[in-house]
Amino acid sequence: MDLSKAFDTLPHELIVLKLKEYGADEATTTLIKDYLSNRFQRVRLKDTLSNWQPICNGVPLGSILSPLLFNIFMNDLSYAIEKCTLSTYADDAQFFYADNQLSKIEETINNDLSNADIWLARNEKNAPPPPGSDQNSAVTSCQTLYDQSPTTSSGVYWIDPDGGSQVNAFEAYCDMETDGGGWTLVWSYSFTNYGHFDYVSNAITPRPNWLVKAKADVPVSTIPPLNETDYNAVNFSLWKQLGRQVLIKSNINNWLVCHSENGSLVDWQEGDINCTIIKYVAEPSKSSPAPSKLYFLNHGPMFALGGLWSIYYYFDGHTGQDWPTHDPLGRNMVNQKKNVVDPHGNIFIRAK
Ligand SMILES: [Ca+2]
Numbered sequence: 377m378d379l380s381k382a383f384d385t386l387p388h389e390l391i392v393l394k395l396k397e398y399g400a401d402e403a404t405t406t407l408i409k410d411y412l413s414n415r416f417q418r419v420r421l422k423d424t425l426s427n428w429q430p431i432c433n434g435v436p437l438g439s440i441l442s443p444l445l446f447n448i449f450m451n452d453l454s455y456a457i458e459k460c461t462l463s464t465y466a467d468d469a470q471f472f473y474a475d476n477q478l479s480k481i482e483e484t485i486n487n488d489l490s491n492a493d494i495w496l497a498r499n500e501k502n503a504p505p506p507p508g509s510d511q512n513s514a515v516t517s518c519q520t521l522y523d524q525s526p527t528t529s530s531g532v533y534w535i536d537p538d539g540g541s542q543v544n545a546f547e548a549y550c551d552m553e554t555d556g557g558g559w560t561l562v563w564s565y566s567f568t569n570y571g572h573f574d575y576v577s578n579a580i581t582p583r584p585n586w587l588v589k590a591k592a593d594v595p596v597s598t599i600p601p602l603n604e605t606d607y608n609a610v611n612f613s614l615w616k617q618l619g620r621q622v623l624i625k626s627n628i629n630n631w632l633v634c635h636s637e638n639g640s641l642v643d644w645q646e647g648d649i650n651c652t653i654i655k656y657v658a659e660p661s662k663s664s665p666a667p668s669k670l671y672f673l674n675h676g677p678m679f680a681l682g683g684l685w686s687i688y689y690y691f692d693g694h695t696g697q698d699w700p701t702h703d704p705l706g707r708n709m710v711n712q713k714k715n716v717v718d719p720h721g722n723i724f725i726r727a728k
């Protein structure tokens with residue numbers, strides 16, 4: 377039986393589980409787990425190098441430890457084999473059976489080959505789920521998930537921003553495409569009076585549980601949004617665990633990616649930011665430069681070009697004062713896109 381491919385496909389988590397079953401202590405399993413994880417590979421063709429890709433399966437070729445780990449992994453195959461004698465070393469498994477009837481030999485070996493097949497399928501099935509697919513495999517952020525596996529598609533994954541125990545892990549939406557991906561969705565909002573955009577009765581809703589100077593009166597959410605029109609917010613105290621880079625998306629104003637300088641949304645710190653427009657929702661000719669200042673007004677944060685009234689985005693959360701500017705010209709005017717069905721916006725966070 378040729379198992380050479382298996383050498384490259386052993387799930388790391390299952391190797392560690394089997395080591396534990398055989399009585400390896402915590403220090404050993406942690407060491408082996410560390411040895412197997414965070415390995416990357418890339419291909420060189422003359423002077424051209426591919427991107428790094430993570431290696432999630434298989435034991436490192438050419439290492440002294442690998443045949444041993446492979447043997448440990450394969451060891452319980454012998455319990456699955458009923459009549460044949462099994463001889464294995466690393467990826468080479470041989471079945472022996474002796475009898476004076478050829479048909480008996482054929483039947484017995486075929487029977488044990490199908491036993492081996494069942495064993496292999498069971499190992500595959502028992503392989504732990506991929507990262508982020510359940511609470512126990514929660515990752516710290518969408519960025520972590522992206523770094524581990526850049527081919528991961530956008531969608532809902534389990535994350536545990538504060539690390540440690542996964543008891544407080546939760547499901548969150550990851551955008552793996554926009555501006556390089558790795559974004560965790562922390563807020564999806566709509567408006568209280570989009571039709572009369574600059575009325576004081578208009579505000580973003582709901583709002584995150586951030587500390588505004590004056591009392592904002594729209595509902596507060598601490599339930600993670602699962603998509604861009606699921607109007608909710610991740611607990612604001614967790615945002616900074618996800619990073620300091622901010623992506624603002626809206627279907628009524630241009631999309632921004634903002635790097636933090638001495639101003640930072642997640643740290644609730646006024647000051648300079650460095651934003652780039654990454655998608656024009658308004659025509660480019662009807663757009664200003666990107667914001668470079670972050671302020672905190674009475675009812676929420678504000679992204680502005682420079683001066684206090686050059687407002688681009690104002691996340692006003694009060695239905696009795698102010699209005700939630702979404703102005704691609706950065707002039708605090710009603711230049712947002714009009715007559716949009718389901719007008720909304722989103723904030724995503726990532727590290728870097
Ligand atoms: Ca935790």
Ligand SMILES: [Ca+2]
Pocket residue numbers: 575576577578579692693694695696697698699700
């Ligand atoms: Ca208002």
